[in-house]
Amino acid sequence: MNVKWKLLCTGFATAVLLSACTNSGTKPSEDTNPNNSEQVSEETGSDQGSITDKDMAEGTLTDSDAQPFSMYVLPGYKLTSEEPGRDSLYSEENPSAFMRIETQIAEEGTFEYLLDNMQEVLTASSNGEEPEEVQDIFTNLDDKEIKNVKVFKVDTETGPVTGVLFEKADMVIRLTLFDTPEEEYYKDFLNMGKTIQ
Incomplete structure (x- = not known):
């Protein structure tokens, strides 16, 4: 009985966490906006590869x-x-x-x-x-x-x-x-x- 109760609680907590992430409006793909990607690439030195005419x-x-x-x-x-x-x-x-x-x-x-x-x-x-x-x-x-x-x-x-x-x-x-x-x-x-x- 205790094992079933723990599984139920764990599943409920996971569902709440996923719901909170979805409702916050933040999607993983949106995290790589131009500012963030430019900052990351500057640190790695690859930003210079994006220079265009x-x-x-x-x-x-x-x-x-x-x-x-x-x-x-x-x-x-x-x-x-x-x-x-x-x-x-x-x-x-x-x-x-x-x-x-x-x-x-x-x-x-x-x-x-x-x-x-x-x-x-x-x-x-x-x-x-x-x-x-x-x-x-x-x-x-x-x-x-x-x-x-x-x-x-x-x-x-x-x-x-x-x-x-x-x-x-x-x-x-x-x-x-x-x-x-x-x-x-x-x-x-x-x-x-x-x-x-």
Whole structure:
């Protein structure tokens, strides 16, 4: 008798619990709204794979003053020459968040040299921390010219520093992203960086 009573109580409790979940209006599929899925994918590093050309619809094609390239710049950002062979793209609301841009003609050994140098710069920026390789950058893009993508990242006291190296047309392009601890500008920087031409 006690066993039957326990089974009945357990079944009743399960029915009440399922009913409460259903009535709350929360379905498992609704939990993966865009905000939640974006937050999860940012943590895993796969959010960068969702970058598409439509994200740059408001960008303005802007020429570099110091290097032979142009790129689309989103509102709220400014492209300026830092020194010969280097430009900076920075956030107007927070100039400490910026992306350094370096381009070189694709010649034998250029990519390898810039990759080694990029890792050295990242290690120095983090007081000796070994850079961590990041995957799934610049995937699912309409721009098929982007190839040989290498991305490394380190954490610093002021925020993450990310190095991105890739080839496009006849150029080797190196981007160094200096972001806030919350990585507020990461996706915008990558979106703009991929438009370099």
